Amino acid sequence: MLKTTTNHRRLVTLATAGIGAVLLMSACSAPGTSDTKTTDPGNSTSGATSTAASGTPSCGTEPVTLKAYIETGFPMTGLLFDEFEDQFPNVTVDVREDQFAVITQNAPRILADDPPDIMRLPQMSELASEGLLMDLDGYAADFGWDQWPASQLEQLRVAEDGTRGTGPLYGMGLNFSMTGVFYNKDHAATIGMTEAPKTLAEFDELLAKAKDAGITPIMQFNGGATGGFAFPLQNLMASYGDVGPINDWIYLKPGASINTESNLKAAEHMQGWVESGYFTEDANSLDYPMVMSRFLGGDGLFTFTGDWESGNFDTNMAGKVGFFLFPPAEAGGKYGAMSAPLTYGVSAYAENPDCAAFFFDWVATNDEARTIAVQSGGSHPMGPADAFMPEVDPGTTTGETLTAGAQIVADNGAMDFIANATGAIYAQSWTPNLQKLMAGEQTAAGLLESVQADYEQQIAG
Amino acid sequence: MTDSATTIQPASGPASLAERRHANRARRLSKSLIALALVVPAAVMYAVFVLRPLGLTIQYSFYDWNGIGASTWVGLKNYAALFDNPVLWGSLLHSFILIVFFCLIPVILGLFTANTIRGFSTSRLALVSRTVLFIPQIIPLVAAGIMWSWLLTSKGFVNQVLTAVGLGGITRAWLGDFDLALPTMGLIGAWVLFGLCMLLLLAGMSKIDPALYEAARIDGATAWKEFWSITLPSLKQEIGVCVTVTVVAALASFDIVYISTRGGPGNSTMVPGMQIYYLAFFERELGLASALAVALVIVVLAIILPVQRATKEDKD
Known part of the structure; x- marks a missing residue:
């Protein structure tokens, strides 16, 4: 009895000492202070000058392996890599794929510890401020990206204080997507819709007609962590107000607020839609795939999403889906739409930044690559306004979204997505508040106040 | 042969007790060494994959850290925030x-x-x-x-x-x-x-x-x-x-x-x-x-x- 007690006691002492030692060991240094990187992160200025002597940066002629870390489920990127390898046989692309949520979660570690040459980027302010992304301004000058319409690259610029819209270029798009309203042409015919609505009032009228005809007016997801009501809400914001202040808020400009007079009108308008029963009753339990499968199955007159679905509609509902940009509040007003580059970047520690930059330039300027961007991606390619465009049948959904893209460029109406302001604003603030709005547990004013408070707290933290 | 055997025999009495004690101790020692050798791999794994992360989590909880850059010691501020x-x-x-x-x-x-x-x-x-x-x-x-x-x-x-x-x-x-x-x-x-x-x-x-x-x-x-x-x-x-x-x-x-x-x-x-x-x-x-x-x-x-x-x- 005694012996077991002493043994027991000794064991406890040993264990305590062990735990103590481990704690001590780990407490040696503050987290994040031991920098294992011996080389300074490269930047484009050095990269560009080193290659400036031998002309514009390229992949050279020696065998080179590009390390790519991309989002799974989007065939376009893979097709682009295949075409690139065919045109430049010395290049091999070593591709690793993950879901976007996984990329978001691991981005800092991957960029620092296993640096890819080409990587799909989540919200990039923090990654850029922490010095994990390569400054691509030098390449922009070398390749003439700075001659492109400035709005294409605006979202990819991050200033030193972490605000976006200005500052060095830290990413590049493989194309830029466009969002708006997709509609089921059969249902449209049923309710007598012959052309796209020109004003918000006309849009409301269509919603009411659909409701009366027993057709779900808006098929929209709002479940899980993805509050899809943010799509119509932001469209309404751009309908009532200008896109400028909305972009300022997304770019974290000092003093920016989402709780403005015109945004309140937008939120109240959407609350009206909720109260009128224009969304499905179970919207709070619907995720994106469920909504897409219902819309493809013929349920719903409208759905708010982006042109990444154009190819899907052209394949699975050929000729049955149309697209229009969300109309302005007043006739003749400017159009606004969420439009964002499909963002890729280069790690500050990448081994082949020149080749990666060359790839980006190739994607935007090569005819084959632009064809792939349109046909597989369904979106407008990056690059100069007058660059080659593949022929697309204007009657297809893809054709309609591309035409709409030109309207947004003309009205300078491109906005980033309000869900992208900070890393957590979507999952932690927009989504729960939009779900509450849907359930009648939040008011329009309360929604904006609450999101603004979370925004300020997240920026401060 | 017998001679040496007989000389050893009487001497073995007291010596054997000490020897036996010694042998016992050696056996006990080797036994616990074996036991230790058997325990060490598991203990190391436990320390590295359970205790160390636990220790690190406790340590991180006293810092303001974004997981990438430098961290700041904030004491109990994170707990107050909870x-x-x-x-x-x-x-x-x-x-x-x-x-x-x-x-x-x-x-x-x-x-x-x-x-x-x-x-x-x-x-x-x-x-x-x-x-x-x-x-x-x-x-x-x-x-x-x-x-x-x-x-x-x-x-x-x-x-x-x-x-x-x-x-x-x-x-x-x-x-x-x-x-x-x-x-x-x-x-x-x-x-x-x-x-x-x-x-x-x-x-x-x-x-x-x-x-x-x-x-x-x-x-x-x-x-x-x-x-x-x-x-x-x-x-x-x-x-x-x-x-x-x-x-x-x-x-x-x-x-x-x-x-x-x-x-x-x-x-x-x-x-x-x-x-x-x-x-x-x-x-x-x-x-x-x-x-x-x-x-x-x-x-x-x-x-x-x-x-x-x-x-x-x-x-x-």
């Missing part, structure tokens, strides 16, 4: 509600089911029912979460059945309802954990001496009395294990929430595990996330240790 933030607090409350579903329901139902199955324990039916009831436990939680979230949609199987039996009035998108999402998720957890509890309790019941039941029956005890006075007290330890495992599952729940609701709608199913994930990987507040993790460990221990003590008392 008390300030109602969403963080609310998530802890939700996990307490989940205890009812993850622990009480499976243990109570498990007790009665096990007791029923014990009644016909030798028949084929017992084997079948054991297997069927245990199956949810071997389905990965992720698969269970996906399956249930489809069954529970507005047009899903659950609502179809309810409509078929004339309860069409109460159908809804169960996981999208503010008031019912959390209890619904709790029921998924109960469905998963029930089999485990039932099997553990059944195993415990098979150890009870049948003579006790015979004696009770001779004394004219009812089935209820038998259960209350023999079965239940004999299962104290097994119940302790069930309660421990299920309470930990409730407080540390993540998988089912992640798959079925991600904490929604409107944070109504937010639990600490989900919140830690968001804080660490979306808000990149590793300090605050670690503080919440440490707080969660303390809450779990505060609940589990008394349970352990209460169910082990008899043995000492």
Whole structure:
């Protein structure tokens, strides 16, 4: 009895000492202070000058392996890599794929510890401020990206204080997507819709007609962590107000607020839609795939999403889906739409930044690559306004979204997505508040106040 | 030869005692060395993969750190922030509600089911029912979460059945309802954990001496009395294990929430595990996330240790 007690006691002492030692060991240094990187992160200025002597940066002629870390489920990127390898046989692309949520979660570690040459980027302010992304301004000058319409690259610029819209270029798009309203042409015919609505009032009228005809007016997801009501809400914001202040808020400009007079009108308008029963009753339990499968199955007159679905509609509902940009509040007003580059970047520690930059330039300027961007991606390619465009049948959904893209460029109406302001604003603030709005547990004013408070707290933290 | 043998022999008396003692000590030493050698690999793994992360989590909880750059020592500020933030607090409350579903329901139902199955324990039916009831436990939680979230949609199987039996009035998108999402998720957890509890309790019941039941029956005890006075007290330890495992599952729940609701709608199913994930990987507040993790460990221990003590008392 005694012996077991002493043994027991000794064991406890040993264990305590062990735990103590481990704690001590780990407490040696503050987290994040031991920098294992011996080389300074490269930047484009050095990269560009080193290659400036031998002309514009390229992949050279020696065998080179590009390390790519991309989002799974989007065939376009893979097709682009295949075409690139065919045109430049010395290049091999070593591709690793993950879901976007996984990329978001691991981005800092991957960029620092296993640096890819080409990587799909989540919200990039923090990654850029922490010095994990390569400054691509030098390449922009070398390749003439700075001659492109400035709005294409605006979202990819991050200033030193972490605000976006200005500052060095830290990413590049493989194309830029466009969002708006997709509609089921059969249902449209049923309710007598012959052309796209020109004003918000006309849009409301269509919603009411659909409701009366027993057709779900808006098929929209709002479940899980993805509050899809943010799509119509932001469209309404751009309908009532200008896109400028909305972009300022997304770019974290000092003093920016989402709780403005015109945004309140937008939120109240959407609350009206909720109260009128224009969304499905179970919207709070619907995720994106469920909504897409219902819309493809013929349920719903409208759905708010982006042109990444154009190819899907052209394949699975050929000729049955149309697209229009969300109309302005007043006739003749400017159009606004969420439009964002499909963002890729280069790690500050990448081994082949020149080749990666060359790839980006190739994607935007090569005819084959632009064809792939349109046909597989369904979106407008990056690059100069007058660059080659593949022929697309204007009657297809893809054709309609591309035409709409030109309207947004003309009205300078491109906005980033309000869900992208900070890393957590979507999952932690927009989504729960939009779900509450849907359930009648939040008011329009309360929604904006609450999101603004979370925004300020997240920026401060 | 014999000479040397005889000379050695007398000397061996006292020497052998010392030698034997020495040999004993050597044997004991080598025995404990072997024991040590056997323990070391596991101990090293334990230290590196359990103790070190635990230590690091505690350490991180005192820093303001985004996981990438330099960190700042903030003392207990992260812990103070836990008390300030109602969403963080609310998530802890939700996990307490989940205890009812993850622990009480499976243990109570498990007790009665096990007791029923014990009644016909030798028949084929017992084997079948054991297997069927245990199956949810071997389905990965992720698969269970996906399956249930489809069954529970507005047009899903659950609502179809309810409509078929004339309860069409109460159908809804169960996981999208503010008031019912959390209890619904709790029921998924109960469905998963029930089999485990039932099997553990059944195993415990098979150890009870049948003579006790015979004696009770001779004394004219009812089935209820038998259960209350023999079965239940004999299962104290097994119940302790069930309660421990299920309470930990409730407080540390993540998988089912992640798959079925991600904490929604409107944070109504937010639990600490989900919140830690968001804080660490979306808000990149590793300090605050670690503080919440440490707080969660303390809450779990505060609940589990008394349970352990209460169910082990008899043995000492």
